[in-house]
Amino acid sequence: MTDAKPLSGIRVLEVAAWTFVPAAGAVLAEWGADVIKVEPREGGDPQRGLVTMGLIPGGPTAVNYMIEMPNRGKKSIGIDLLTPGGQEVVHELAKSSDVFLTSYLPSRRDRFGIGVEQIRAVNPDIIYVRGSGYGPEGPDADRPGYDGVSFWSRGGIADALTRELPEPVMQTPAFGDLMGGLTIAGGIAAALYKRKATGETSIVDVSLLGLAAWAMTPQVTAANLYGGDPIPTFTxxxxxxxxxxxxxxxxxxxxxxxxxxxxxxxxxxxxxxxxxxxxxxxxxxxxxxxxxxxxxxxxxxxxxxxxxxxxxxxxxxxxxxxxxxxxxxxxELHEDPAVIANGYIPEVKAMNGKPYILPTNPVQFDGHHVVPTGAPEHGQHTEEILLDAGVDWDKIEQYKQDGSIL
Structure with a gap:
């Protein structure tokens, strides 16, 4: 029996921020894919800024777990997508990628030169994957969304779970995002199988609103069949x-x-x-x-x-x-005997070298526990990624000088 991970040899180009879509990249990395994370040249993924905003304790020994969590196992490159050189770099990387993964809205994708047509122009076989708040069609296709609004509130979950309370409660951080990331990863795996079996590529869409509808299936279906709120609640x-x-x-x-x-x-x-x-x-x-x-x-x-x-x-x-x-x-979860026995919350080192615990994705293959690695520093692998893509040093220096890359 081989110890090779199921997605070994697959390359994913991720142009995404925050947690929902990047969480899918983290799962794919744990399944063996080579995931390249494209971050804005200035500041990187905005989720890195949660430390300076005071939402996460600061200091040299602090662990920015909100950036570590959805970005473990990836390589980071800093690119300014508003520059012609930056768009050229992304297109160059897309040529050798199997999957293009993005969370940007349609208007921004077009502005950044990363729409379906633009990416498929350089790689017709690439699987193009979009995560959104409200789906690729309809009046809200270009509307920003987070799991707290698109999944929790608009999806009916907050109402269903807190109806009897004096006021609605907010969801826990990244609650819908993490489930959504795993869902996206599953869709990508299916698209990769389809491409291998048929030679046909796919556009894959997952929205937080659609995820909420799926999670609320019994309530949604019963309400449609019988009206009102037919599933009773009991003291x-x-x-x-x-x-x-x-x-x-x-x-x-x-x-x-x-x-x-x-x-x-x-x-x-x-x-x-x-x-x-x-x-x-x-x-x-x-x-x-x-x-x-x-x-x-x-x-x-x-x-x-x-x-x-x-x-x-x-x-x-x-x-x-x-x-x-x-x-x-x-x-208490990290001390749960079943959690320990199955390796669900292993220890990993943060980008600053500090050890901490981090739940892995729950899918295991062939009895092997998932062993995560830490998240990259902003732009940590810029030169390595470009050299692997066949870009020579002179061209890399030119991109750096004109502000296209970090």
Whole structure:
């Protein structure tokens, strides 16, 4: 069995910023692709500036994790796309690339000389990939978007998850972006297979709004079929199946139960928690009775869970064959035994050499854990990339002198 990564030998030219589309490049790099990141000559990817904006702690030992996260494993080149020389460099790099990946809006792509026709003019076989807020067609095709607005708010997710709260909550950083990046990477993999199988290339589009619609499929479809908001929500005490819900422990943590087949798991669950008396209790002995008396049963279960700590419940529930989990904090994930065993959050070195932990993409091939590398400095590989592309030193110096490259 070979240890070669599935996309070894594939070259990706990424002209993108922030997280959504660059996250796709990071996934492709972890799958073995050679990813060249084109950054603006001045300042680089604007996400690098989050350190100076105070959103990320500064200082020489700080890790700019928001730039590391979607740019690990890439090579960086700084290019001014508003100059003829800069556009010439991008076209030169596109000639030897399999994939062109961009997050820029249509008007800017045309201005920068990186539209489909312009890139295909130098490489007719290249797979052209666009990530956007609202899709390639319609009135908002040239409208800027971020996951916080295009995915979370406009996509209906914020409303669905926070409807009962006093006001909507904001999503966590890059929540939709990271799922979107993985989706783009999957689309690229499919396009590469199509090109190999048929010789035909593709234009691949993924939008944050489309991603939200996909994520909200049950609610969207049910609303269209039956009107309004037909998927009911329940308070804790109204849950139709008491074996589905969150139960508070003695130390104010929560255990989530997700045993959808109540009849199947009810006797086992009650045996595990030491309440075999409730198995034959006529109020709860069969499914209909449990539903009718679910409030009483949930009250009893609340008392049971409140009598022990979360660590005690971890041990008690271990033998249970039904699905359950501790409602964990993100700060606990790197200590989770399953996370450790599967290598989901390995240690990596930042561009300043400081070690830190970084979740990898969740796809593994042939039992191999993903081992990420750090993100590049702004323009770190400019000369190396151009020399590999066949550009000689004199031409590189000319580009530097006229401000086309960093």
């Amino acid at each position: 804790h005490r109204e849950m139709p199946n008491p074996l589905v819900g969150n139960y508070k422990t003695k130390d104010d943590r929560y255990i989530t139960l997700m045993m959808l087949q109540g009849d199947k798991f009810y006797p086992e669950f009650m045996t595990v928690i030491g309440r075999t008396d409730l198995i034959t209790d006529e109020r709860f002995a069969e499914g209909h009775a449990r539903f009718e008396n679910r409030g009483e049963l949930i009250d009893i279960m609340d008392e049971e869970f409140a009598s022990k700590t979360v660590d005690q419940w971890r041990e008690i529930l271990k033998p249970l064959s039904g699905a359950w989990a501790v409602l964990q904090k993100t700060s």
